[in-house]
Amino acid sequence: MPGLRFMLMALAPLLLQAGPGFDPLKDVPISVAGGVLSLTVPPGAHLKARAFRVTLASKGTLRPGALPPPQGQDEAGDPIWRGTVRVALEGRDLEDPARLVITYQPCTEGPDGMCFLPVRRTLAVPAAEIPAEAR
Numbered sequence: 001m002p003g004l005r006f007m008l009m010a011l012a013p014l015l016l017q018a019g020p021g022f023d024p025l026k027d028v029p030i031s032v033a034g035g036v037l038s039l040t041v042p043p044g045a046h047l048k049a050r051a052f053r054v055t056l057a058s059k060g061t062l063r064p065g066a067l068p069p070p071q072g073q074d075e076a077g078d079p080i081w082r083g084t085v086r087v088a089l090e091g092r093d094l095e096d097p098a099r100l101v102i103t104y105q106p107c108t109e110g111p112d113g114m115c116f117l118p119v120r121r122t123l124a125v126p127a128a129e130i131p132a133e134a135r
Helices: 002-016
Strands: 030-033 036-040 045-048 053-056 061-064 079-081 084-092 098-104 106-108 119-125
Antiparallel strands (some): 045 106, 061 084
8 A cells, every 4th residue: 555655645746736727725715604505616617516525524413405406517427517506504503613524526627627636625604604494
């Protein structure tokens, strides 16, 4: 396994190089308002629907609502979303702030398009923003 770790470390800079200026952290804003989680990917990029997850890293129970239908498929045949993805959230007995862990995989499109490794981001959200029943 040490050889595999070395190979991954050597390849990481290549895997993380963006298309023209795309940053998978900065260019995919995430917010929660009124019980709805929103992620927005800019034009010329998409999110792989199969890689999307929302979990809770703090106390309580979180139930994401139904995911939106895919808007198409990428070259590999995986379902994708473009633009803004919205998911209703509901929670019970949440610690304040609730720490959400959002996992997504962005891809750029076009002749030089590429998919990034899945990204995991933690977002601290006031518990009051996540209702007991999804909207």
